[in-house]
Amino acid sequence: MINCCIFEDDTVSNLFPITETRPIYDCQVGMSTLFEKFYQSFKYSNITLHARAYLKSTLQESYKKFPINNINTGSPCLFYNGRSIITEELVNKIKKIDPNQNTLFTYKGTIIVAFLKGDLLEIAIHLLKELPNNSTFIKQLRSKCIVTELDECNIVNAPWDLIEFNKLYLETDFKNSKKLGIIKGHLSPFTSVYDESNVFIDKNSYVEDFVVIDARKGPVYIEQNVIIHAHTRIEGPVFIGKNSTLLGGRISNSTINQLCKVSGEVSNSIIESYSNKAHAGFLGDSYVGRWVNLGAETTTSNLKNDYSDISIKFEKNKIQTNKQFLGTMFGDHVKTAIGTKLNCGTIIRTGSIIFNHTFTTKYYPPFSWGTADKKTYFKLETFFLALERIMKRRNIELSDNYKNLYIFLHENYTKK
Template sequence: HYPWELIKNNGNQLRADFNLLKKARPVKKSSQKKFPGVHILNGKNVVVGEGTVIKPGVVIDAENGPVYIGKNVQIMSFSTIIGPAYIGDGSIVKVGAKIYPDCSIGPVCKIGGELESTIIHSYSNKQHDGFLGHSYLGAWVNCGAGTVTSDLKNNYSSVKVYVNGDPVDSKMQFVGVTIGDHSKTAINSTFNTGTVIGVSSNVFGTGFPSKYVPSFSWGAAGETFTTYNIEKAINVAEKVMIRRGIALSNPEEKLFRKIFDLTTDERRKRGMPL
């Protein structure tokens, strides 16, 4: 499947998974007494894991889809979560976050600003103001403050997305950004509809970068990117992971090097210094 197909089907998959959970073990209505000052709509469609803290002023709206919140999650005041939605173990939802339907987050993510129809894998952070819509983020991604993506073209036509360096018609009106594992966006980064960023890339600067940024790219929007040195990329990944108590394994390091080799031609075709 293409990433945009996963996004398109995520809401229905969340509903199906929740129904399987209810069959496996009955889901008790989430107790509002346990979370004073929290507004829970349709509590029978809300599951909250052990050790989770939900601060006063939070709204959890499960009227049109279930909301599953894992263990040891922190949800800060004045956040809104609208189902269907999944928030994985150990994640943090920052003050005033707006999580719209069809979002899957975590585990161990930090989320702020506005999310809609977005899948975010483990250990990724989008904790500041900004908008991600109809987007797909891999693991260990970090989005700087003010990162914003477009997910709808001004002419409302279907969005073309680069796959293996070539454009593919998604036949969908809403497609945001796809970001590979260990990539990073700087503060106030903006991405056009259907942008793809590969693995371990670093994007910064003002304006829109190219709609396809190959893996191991480093550079500013509107300028020619350069190749991100593989040794430096691995070193940064090690630093990032050890902060979470996880060591980069030998197979993961080999995978880094393999992806770097496999994407050399993509960078060369775009005139990037090797």
């Protein structure tokens, strides 16, 4: 049985705000996380996770069966970059690795796969005591490995890359599920389904009258215990996670994870678990973290009036995205006031409460309170009081590990 280690590298800050509270491999694309996609291909391996030290305790709550930052040195190990989204082609290449040879797969200066043993394994373990730099990693290993430069690799270099890959993996994940054309849930008499062979609805899900499920352009996968209210239009590819509720509106080319409430128009977006967009408003080409609440009529712009590429602001840096369509990246536990209108390419980082927003403001630091211009922070004790109320509504208790993570983040971000 092979040993595997899924690791973070030193580009994590390039993926903020979505990786401020979790590794990239714990983020959703298509119907599952990057980790779950890797696990489906290597489930019979001994898998170890590598992450920033301050994430270890909360990550362990979600991945109870997997060691974290504790690599077995007794036998060879396959190191896999957590930013890489697994494909069938890459799995086949990995399975052809000669177990007697140290091997590297690289892609444009990034290590994707490293199969290592002996002294090189010890070097890799030493490098992983911190977030490894790819150039250093390659320099240390290249001379003693068989090196293959991959022609293609689906790698996440920026938060919006998940949105870019989402449609592809919605279709791939649906195909791999082998559940095409199976409807276990309740369809009301006046529900319209187009291309039923491209639809899956799990048990105990309820679809009211006057709902349209259109799977002609892509699959629609609805997990169990989902409620879809009348006057909802779903245009595939779309994934709806278990225990979520759709309250009307139009959903297209999007992933909505478990225990979400969604209404209005959602297009080309990913909404992580426990987040609400329960009212009217447009969400387009956006990523919404966990435990986010978008107030009524919150709307994201995703296209400039002159159709030129969108830039973002991150801290003091202006970054060109080379994207014509890009909405807002919401970190975990972000809340917006009613009527919030967000410019294209807006970044709102973890724990921010947004009100009195001006449309030209495109960057909110972590734990922002009100407007970014005043540089006022969400007080920690107030943050936890709100957190406890919100999580209690979902019958989830605020754990000490989760609390300690946010104490750490708040102290580090608000002292700057």
